[in-house]
Amino acid sequence: MTRLSLPTSLHDLPTPCLVLDAGRMERNIDRMRARMADLGVPLRPHLKTGKSIEVAQQMMATPQGPATVSTLAEARRFAQAGVRDIVYAVGITPAKLPEILDLRAQGVDLAVLLDSVEQAAAVADAARESGAVIPALIEIDCDGHRSGVQSDDRDRLLAIAAALGEGGALRGVLTHAGDSYGARGEAALRACAEAERLAVVTAAQHLRAGGHACPVVSVGSTPTALSATDLAGVTEVRAGVYVFFDLVMAGIGVCDHQEIALSVLATVIGHQEDKGWILVDAGWMALSRDRGTASQDVDQGYGLVCGVDGAPFGDLIVAQANQEHGVLALRTGSTGRLPRLAIGDRVRIFPNHACATAAQHDRYHVVRGDDAVEAIWPRFGGW
Amino acid sequence: MTRLSLPTSLHDLPTPCLVLDAGRMERNIDRMRARMADLGVPLRPHLKTGKSIEVAQQMMATPQGPATVSTLAEARRFAQAGVRDIVYAVGITPAKLPEILDLRAQGVDLAVLLDSVEQAAAVADAARESGAVIPALIEIDCDGHRSGVQSDDRDRLLAIAAALGEGGALRGVLTHAGDSYGARGEAALRACAEAERLAVVTAAQHLRAGGHACPVVSVGSTPTALSATDLAGVTEVRAGVYVFFDLVMAGIGVCDHQEIALSVLATVIGHQEDKGWILVDAGWMALSRDRGTASQDVDQGYGLVCGVDGAPFGDLIVAQANQEHGVLALRTGSTGRLPRLAIGDRVRIFPNHACATAAQHDRYHVVRGDDAVEAIWPRFGGW
Numbered sequence: 001m002t003r004l005s006l007p008t009s010l011h012d013l014p015t016p017c018l019v020l021d022a023g024r025m026e027r028n029i030d031r032m033r034a035r036m037a038d039l040g041v042p043l044r045p046h047l048k049t050g051k052s053i054e055v056a057q058q059m060m061a062t063p064q065g066p067a068t069v070s071t072l073a074e075a076r077r078f079a080q081a082g083v084r085d086i087v088y089a090v091g092i093t094p095a096k097l098p099e100i101l102d103l104r105a106q107g108v109d110l111a112v113l114l115d116s117v118e119q120a121a122a123v124a125d126a127a128r129e130s131g132a133v134i135p136a137l138i139e140i141d142c143d144g145h146r147s148g149v150q151s152d153d154r155d156r157l158l159a160i161a162a163a164l165g166e167g168g169a170l171r172g173v174l175t176h177a178g179d180s181y182g183a184r185g186e187a188a189l190r191a192c193a194e195a196e197r198l199a200v201v202t203a204a205q206h207l208r209a210g211g212h213a214c215p216v217v218s219v220g221s222t223p224t225a226l227s228a229t230d231l232a233g234v235t236e237v238r239a240g241v242y243v244f245f246d247l248v249m250a251g252i253g254v255c256d257h258q259e260i261a262l263s264v265l266a267t268v269i270g271h272q273e274d275k276g277w278i279l280v281d282a283g284w285m286a287l288s289r290d291r292g293t294a295s296q297d298v299d300q301g302y303g304l305v306c307g308v309d310g311a312p313f314g315d316l317i318v319a320q321a322n323q324e325h326g327v328l329a330l331r332t333g334s335t336g337r338l339p340r341l342a343i344g345d346r347v348r349i350f351p352n353h354a355c356a357t358a359a360q361h362d363r364y365h366v367v368r369g370d371d372a373v374e375a376i377w378p379r380f381g382g383w
Numbered sequence: 384m385t386r387l388s389l390p391t392s393l394h395d396l397p398t399p400c401l402v403l404d405a406g407r408m409e410r411n412i413d414r415m416r417a418r419m420a421d422l423g424v425p426l427r428p429h430l431k432t433g434k435s436i437e438v439a440q441q442m443m444a445t446p447q448g449p450a451t452v453s454t455l456a457e458a459r460r461f462a463q464a465g466v467r468d469i470v471y472a473v474g475i476t477p478a479k480l481p482e483i484l485d486l487r488a489q490g491v492d493l494a495v496l497l498d499s500v501e502q503a504a505a506v507a508d509a510a511r512e513s514g515a516v517i518p519a520l521i522e523i524d525c526d527g528h529r530s531g532v533q534s535d536d537r538d539r540l541l542a543i544a545a546a547l548g549e550g551g552a553l554r555g556v557l558t559h560a561g562d563s564y565g566a567r568g569e570a571a572l573r574a575c576a577e578a579e580r581l582a583v584v585t586a587a588q589h590l591r592a593g594g595h596a597c598p599v600v601s602v603g604s605t606p607t608a609l610s611a612t613d614l615a616g617v618t619e620v621r622a623g624v625y626v627f628f629d630l631v632m633a634g635i636g637v638c639d640h641q642e643i644a645l646s647v648l649a650t651v652i653g654h655q656e657d658k659g660w661i662l663v664d665a666g667w668m669a670l671s672r673d674r675g676t677a678s679q680d681v682d683q684g685y686g687l688v689c690g691v692d693g694a695p696f697g698d699l700i701v702a703q704a705n706q707e708h709g710v711l712a713l714r715t716g717s718t719g720r721l722p723r724l725a726i727g728d729r730v731r732i733f734p735n736h737a738c739a740t741a742a743q744h745d746r747y748h749v750v751r752g753d754d755a756v757e758a759i760w761p762r763f764g765g766w
Binding site for chain 2: 017048092095116119122144147286289323324383
């Protein structure tokens, strides 16, 4: 693109694009750190939300980690950037083990996740064949949400541990309270956090009673991390989306709109006055198709619309999204007035789900409370 | 990633990844070409679905175009690849005009889209200041779906044409029958196609009666392109998703499952036997959050599951999706049986919406009816 100088303001950036408020991000990171300090449990931040070296460096306790990732692409990229303590928190498949061994041979303490004897046997075989060790965590199902062994399924836990043998060294147990995303109110969130804690602590007890060391007892989700009051028996907490927060988290009640650090900058491209619509150049390609607030008390459409200063207009949401068109309208039932926005005016849109919206972009335009762009941070995708 | 040789089979590729069946794609392209030949109207293929030089080269009538794009990034990339006749079919904003002028100065006949006097005046100003011409199409609203001038709003049409003046040369009118995605059955689809045709032909008549040449009369959507029986007065058809087709198009009835050329390859990572779930390593990051079939007669969840050979298992869909987890289950009410799929087995998943799913990936793994990968084609994103 022909441009004489780098854009330095939200008023100059080509739209749509992704904006990250570094001040808000730093406060979000500080808030989670303070909570973990209060609870006395170390944090293993999940780097899947940011997929950025710069964001990761601020989230982690040290440049070497610890960290959690959701893809081998993240493991590779963060390993290249010097991270040395990584949990790959998606169930392992045999075809991915050569790359795990390769990263481990480079000095990265990369642990895998599994919930079956078949996976454990494959891990043990790969480790034995290579003469190396692959540490493994057993995934525990704390809420019927996804994968994992039931915490009281002692036989399966012990069978997996036995199948791992010495090459596939059992490192511990791990769970994720996916149901916490559907919880409402402090009591419900605390109950999710306690269910999460109890599930892994129970599983660890079964394993230890069976003669297996189980040094790691790992829980994690942003809602439970921010709601737990007691993490007895837990050795680490994983969380990720807190770094940016989003409308789903605000809907659950674990953050305010003023804490949402991520937004999509868009430009007004038209009006349909009879319908009360303002059209912008950010559609689902820039916002993602995530409709996570659709099942919450307040449906934010494809995002909540703010001025360039990051302050919401009120009831103005992205009511519809095509590939490159967003339709701004007042939410149904609103008694507010449509703001006057002319062709070429700019808005910022808070995302439903930060992980999904950020994934539609290849860079962050970093601001700090105002419209000056102080840095551009690349982000990556892929597997 | 350490790999001794390039993967040459769907059984070797790292998962999740995007698979393109070139034979199916070529047949889809041939089918659309044959229809346009029957209707006697040239095609201006929309390149936003593929975002790939290789796919574009097969869709276009010549290496120079004509073509339609949805972003300036597409305009730039396809211009670099030699395309010289491009319509940027999203409403223009003043800040994007310098890049339009820049591409035109490089010899690309790039036309812009607008639906307001404000945009027309900005285009005319930019053209005058640079001493160049910027051809513009007026967007017509044929179904209340998105942006555009009502076809009978003669005054607004003439005011826009007047504001364009000589620098912003009026090239014609353009519409998109977005409502056709919600149509069901041949009669409804034909009605959408006729509404689309009538809207632009009517608008062109108003402009011509007002003394303006209106050489281009452009319609377009895959459902209407495949359903129209008469395109009298239309000078070109735009369509894009037909190149791959998808479950939404199959649900509308304009393609069969055997014509869907795009799929996501995934690996089984676990089971929850009591729930009838099979877990795979393709979640919404690989499939997109698009749920376009949710409002159709057959809800395909996050995708319809096939074997590695591309044949659907029947009622097996991606019932739930997390970031990197897909939950395969039989659709509600199915009397079928869950297929036996072991850890490490592979499946292919047809997407709800090809544009959205392809956008989650940076390359196509090209096959031709079997499991041999014959090429890797890059795709791009961004704006």
